[in-house]
Amino acid sequence: MIDFFNKLKIPTLLGLSFIILGIVTGVFLTLREQTFTSQAAPNAKPENITISNISDNEVVISWQTSTPTLSFITYGTTNTNEATLLDNRDVLLDKPTPHTVHYVTIKNLLPSTVYKFKIISGKLSSEIQEFKTANPIDSNTGTKPIIGTVLDNKTPLLEGIVYLSISNATIQSSIIKQSGNFLIPTSNIRNTDLSSNILLTEDTIGKLSIISSKGQT
DSSP states (O other): OHHHHHTEEOOOHHHHHHHTTTOOEEEEEOGGGSOOOOOSSOOOOOEEEEEEOOOSSOEEEEEEEEEEEOEEEEEESSSTTSEEEEOGGGTTTTSOOOEEEEEEEEOSOOTTOEEEEEEEETTEEOOOEEEEOOOOOOOOOOOOOEEEEEEETTEEOSSOEEEEEETTBOOEEEEOOTTSEEEEOOTTOBBTTSSSBOOOOTTOEEEEEEEETTEEO
C-alpha cells in the first residue's frame, strides 16, 4: 500500500466526475514499522520547516520537534514582531499546547508580498525565514480534493501532517484530524513561480508523505 503513494495519479476533471465523487483514499499504514531518526536527548529545535498551501492571501508553515514542545510563529512584512500566531489546533484554546508536529495557517495576507517569520519553540528561536504570497488569479481548475484516513495498526493516527508533492508545483499539506482524516485541496495548486495554477491531468504524478512522532512514510 505504501508503494501506491509513490506514484499517485490525479485524474482530470472529466475522470473525477466519474470516479472521485465521495472517494476516500484509505491509507492503512503501520507507522511503527517505519524507520526514523530519533534523538537521545529532548530537543525543541524546529526541524523540517516547510512552507505549503501558498495562495495570494494565505500560507501554511509546518515543522517538527523531537519531543512535544510549546511552539508558535511571529511574522510581519518589515520584521517578525508584527504578529503572533498559534498552531491551528491551539487557536480556539488561545494558548499553545505541546506538539511534536506543528501546523500554523497564516491568513489575511497581502498578495505578491514578502513576509518574514520566525518560529519560537520552547526557549529556542529559529533563524528568520521568508515566504512570498502569490498574485491573485481568477482561474480554478475544479479538481476535487484528496481525502484519506491514516491508521496506525487499525487505530486513527492522532497527530501528523500529510504533504502532497507534484513536480513544478508548490507543496500542499493537511493536518491530520484526531479521527485520522485529512483533506488536501487540489483546485488551486500554484506552479513554483506562483504565476498560475497548475493543470492536473491523468498523467500527473503526485507523492504523499506522512509525518508524525512515530516516523515518516
